[in-house]
Amino acid sequence: MNVVEFSKLVGVSAHTIRYYEKIGLLGNVHRLVNGHRYFSEKDVKWIEFVQRLKATGMPLEHIHRYAKLRMQGELTLLPRQQLLTQHAQTLKDNIATQQLHLNKLNDKIALYQSAIDGKIILD
Secondary structure, eight states: OOHHHHHHHHTOOHHHHHHHHHHTSSOSOEEOTTSOEEOOHHHHHHHHHHHHHHHTTOOHHHHHHHHHHHHTOGGGHHHHHHHHHHHHHHHHHHHHHHHHHHHHHHHHHHHHHHHHTTSSOOO
């Protein structure tokens, strides 16, 4: 599939796809005889993973480091695992913090509901 079809399929603009290729996130994109990019299902899965890393807050420089390691093959399995393990821990910590914030907001909402229902008087 070409860059426009690929971008629509993965939900990333063609401009972003070209940028990702330029900075090395996509590795060696296959080119047709006419020079146009051609993307495969393997590329779809890779971009979906990149999007997942971005959505979970991994900085682009870490994603780029992971991509470089990935391109080097199986000899980099341990450092890739370590990078993902570190990110998973950061994500767990962030989720715990967000859960705490949500609990406090829910407490405040319940307090206001009690006041609205006339069960308590707020100062």
